[in-house]
Amino acid sequence: MTSTLLTGIGELWTLDPALDDPARPGGVADGQVVRDAAVVLEDGVIAWTGPAASAPPADDAEDLGGRAVLPGWVDSHTHLVFDGDRAAEFEARMAGQAYAAGGIGVTTEATRSAPTERLRTLTRARIAEATRGGTTCLETKTGYGLTVADELRAARLASLLIEDGELDEATFLGAHLVPAEFAGDADGYVDLVAGDMLAAVAPHVRWIDVFCEEGAFTPEQSERVLRAGAAVGLGLRVHGHQLGRSGGVALAAALGAASVDHLNHLGAADVEALAATAVHPTRAADTPGRLAVQAGPTVATVLPACDLSTRAPLAPARALLDAGAALAIASNCNPGTSFTSSMNFCVATAVLQMHLSLAEAVRAATRGGALALRRSDVGHLGAGARADLHVLDAPAAVHLAYRPGMPLTHAVWRAGQRVV
Structure with missing residues (x-):
């Protein structure tokens, strides 16, 4: 198995279901957005997410230059x-x-x-x-x-x-x-x-x-x-x-x-x-x-x-x-x-x-x-999820609404493979 470490993530939206706040069922809980983050992809799934300073080693690495990363x-x-x-x-x-x-x-x-x-x-x-x-x-x-x-x-x-x-x-x-x-x-x-x-x-x-x-x-x-x-x-x-x-x-x-x-x-x-x-x-x-x-x-x-x-x-x-x-x-x-x-x-x-x-x-x-769609493998970047990532050409996801209509998609991974 080959692993890839993505670093240089200014803002990472994992939306990890394990961290859901029952009091805010439609929102995003503390811990589901990580700053100065990193992600490890392995065999098509998310193997690890967290602060970049704690990232484990991987076979390959790519620096995303401070961009925001969302689930696809x-x-x-x-x-x-x-x-x-x-x-x-x-x-x-x-x-x-x-x-x-x-x-x-x-x-x-x-x-x-x-x-x-x-x-x-x-x-x-x-x-x-x-x-x-x-x-x-x-x-x-x-x-x-x-x-x-x-x-x-x-x-x-x-x-x-x-x-x-x-x-x-x-x-x-x-x-x-x-x-x-x-x-x-x-x-x-x-x-x-x-x-x-x-x-x-x-x-x-x-x-x-x-x-x-x-x-x-x-x-x-x-x-x-x-x-x-x-x-x-x-x-x-x-x-x-x-x-x-x-x-x-x-x-x-x-x-x-x-x-x-x-x-x-x-x-x-x-x-x-x-x-x-x-x-x-x-x-x-x-x-x-x-x-x-x-x-x-x-x-x-x-x-x-x-x-x-x-x-x-x-x-x-x-x-x-x-x-x-x-x-x-x-x-x-x-x-x-x-x-x-x-x-x-x-x-x-x-x-x-x-x-x-x-x-x-x-x-x-x-x-x-x-x-x-009754799927638990997509829509988030928790461990074990399909490695579907949307990298924005912006430091934070708020730019989606702050800069409406602008071409903000920088890169896309689907099932661990970069497709854009």
Whole structure:
């Protein structure tokens, strides 16, 4: 085994779970940020962190010149497998046209028409772009095919990218929108999603998701899809409350979903329901069927870049944290409503406009995303974690919000290998 010592770290954010302060569940505790620090990487994992003066010897060494080091971003919500462009839709929205779920159909048509090798090339390029911005753990969804063959193609592509070590998590989102060929027969399409489509796709993914929203799927239809996924061992995720109080929060909490994402329109009862899952998690395994994903809270995942791109009310991240809910920040990279994978931008927006502290935003974009994916190996730099590091071209992490929009990613390690 070869070890590497990284020194010259002005500020090291380990976010080590062993040092969590139960009184500050959404924040960063004393000891989780170390100044004048060092890190030892060995065999792809974190072997040691601490003050540079106490660093053990290693086979190789690199001086980072006083820069800040964070865990790599964990982006728990993206839609990377697509072809086509919706810049005209974005331009119209900026001119005052309201966002509606139907624009997904434009991407569906382009994606169905794309050769598989083109989809692979486009997806890999988007992953590489995210990596260059400090993201080291990525989830992505199907959902732009909406036929058995096209959803299976997207799932297989994602699965192969996971096998190749480029991607981390894949989600089946056949219930993204009712396609044109099922117009007027949403229940018939739900039968397909929960039946033949799920059976084909399930071996290639870990999660199932549904767009529980007016113009997409009702809570009753969404529940059918999620229960079918749980019955074959998939973990549950929900798109909800983006366009209105859709019922997605109550459904996600009741079924023990790992996350519910968007959350622009919440009432007090919705906030309380999410906070309650952090205290008394509903185990999805308690619902009909079995589940291969461990229990935990239903993580409230906010998507700041999407909120700006759709001119929607910002998700109430501050109120969610204050109530005790588990919070994640993700990019929602997709062609229609958030065509960015910049987690730096999302973190800066959360601080500047959602009223989170820097520590809360950094934790939500690392530990929060890992929790939403039910992973303990990423999102922190505690001993034994995957050696995913994001080195900033700045002496402290506060520069992410202090200098918004600047190219602050200096270097990235993923699983112990420098990739940027």
